[in-house]
Amino acid sequence: MSAKLPADRLIVGNCVEVMHGFPDKSIDLTVTSPPYDQLRDYKGYEFDPEGIASELLRVTKTGGVVVWIVGDKINGGRTMTSFRQALMFQELGWCVHDTMIYQKKNTPFMRSNAYTNCWEFMFVFSKGGPPKTFNPLKTPTVRSGEEMLTYNKRPDGINRKRKAVLKKEKTRTNIWAYAVGSGGSTKDKVAFQHPAIFPEKLAEEHILSWSNEGDIVLDPMCGSGTTCKMAMLHNRHFIGIDISSDYIDIAKQRIVASAKETGSQLSLVA
Numbered sequence: 001m002s003a004k005l006p007a008d009r010l011i012v013g014n015c016v017e018v019m020h021g022f023p024d025k026s027i028d029l030t031v032t033s034p035p036y037d038q039l040r041d042y043k044g045y046e047f048d049p050e051g052i053a054s055e056l057l058r059v060t061k062t063g064g065v066v067v068w069i070v071g072d073k074i075n076g077g078r079t080m081t082s083f084r085q086a087l088m089f090q091e092l093g094w095c096v097h098d099t100m101i102y103q104k105k106n107t108p109f110m111r112s113n114a115y116t117n118c119w120e121f122m123f124v125f126s127k128g129g130p131p132k133t134f135n136p137l138k139t140p141t142v143r144s145g146e147e148m149l150t151y152n153k154r155p156d157g158i159n160r161k162r163k164a165v166l167k168k169e170k171t172r173t174n175i176w177a178y179a180v181g182s183g184g185s186t187k188d189k190v191a192f193q194h195p196a197i198f199p200e201k202l203a204e205e206h207i208l209s210w211s212n213e214g215d216i217v218l219d220p221m222c223g224s225g226t227t228c229k230m231a232m233l234h235n236r237h238f239i240g241i242d243i244s245s246d247y248i249d250i251a252k253q254r255i256v257a258s259a260k261e262t263g264s265q266l267s268l269v270a
């Protein structure tokens with residue numbers, strides 16, 4: 001395909017149709033959250049998860065990653081939409097590199113007959129093998145100094161230990177917790193005109209983990225533009241698509257304001 005990639009753009013349209021115009025193997029990373037189970041009232045949409053997953057497979061570079069953030073509606077029982085979508089990606093040929101958890105530190109939605117649900121999946125799919133980029137985020141190790149550490153467990157089941165110096169920091173776990181809602185997800189008031197944003201920090205941490213400066217980051221259902229804003233702030237190129245022109249207007253306002261505030265170079269074509 002000889003099509004040119006529309007970098008640093010916000011595009012109104014059905015993402016499957018818009019992605020048809022992208023070249024093969026041109027995207028490094030996608031961070032996105034689809035509408036699921038009609039949990040929110042968006043401004044009318046057509047949502048074809050399989051069409052989106054197939055088109056993402058074509059446009060993603062080998063070793064590129066899709067982070068797909070999805071939960072389930074709870075209506076009597078859980079719909080299990082998240083599981084169905086993950087299995088669908090795997091059947092199409094995506095590698096399920098990780099099933100991460102997005103934990104919400106504050107959630108007002110109580111259930112009278114079950115524990116309060118406080119998380120969604122963040123499926124990390126990679127194309128054609130392991131991710132080509134992994135910049136692990138670290139966390140400080142709580143203890144320090146020397147300690148007897150387990151170094152081997154053979155089939156005999158015996159844990160062998162040896163004295164070793166603890167490292168100052170270690171790679172984080174795959175459960176990430178964020179404050180949500182106003183003041184938590186973002187300080188951009190205009191973003192809350194969208195009914196279902198995810199936290200800026202969530203997008204930022206995936207962008208830092210699975211891409212490098214200069215890479216192309218896509219959000220095919222970008223809503224208020226969270227992924228695009230964080231990609232821009234970390235010197236990645238971004239492409240945001242949403243079926244609603246109202247949401248693309250919100251994304252545009254956030255990105256322009258943030259570029260102004262930080263002095264980022266931006267030639268946004270919408």
Ligand SMILES: C[S@@+](CC[C@H](N)C(=O)[O-])C[C@H]1O[C@@H](n2cnc3c(N)ncnc32)[C@H](O)[C@@H]1O
Binds near residue numbers: 034048198225
């Ligand atoms: C969960 S929201 C994304 C919110 C976004 N992550 C944010 O932080 O603002 C899902 C979005 O998908 C959009 N959408 C639904 N179907 C679409 C399609 N076929 N093509 C493009 N966008 C679509 C909706 O308009 C909605 O804004």
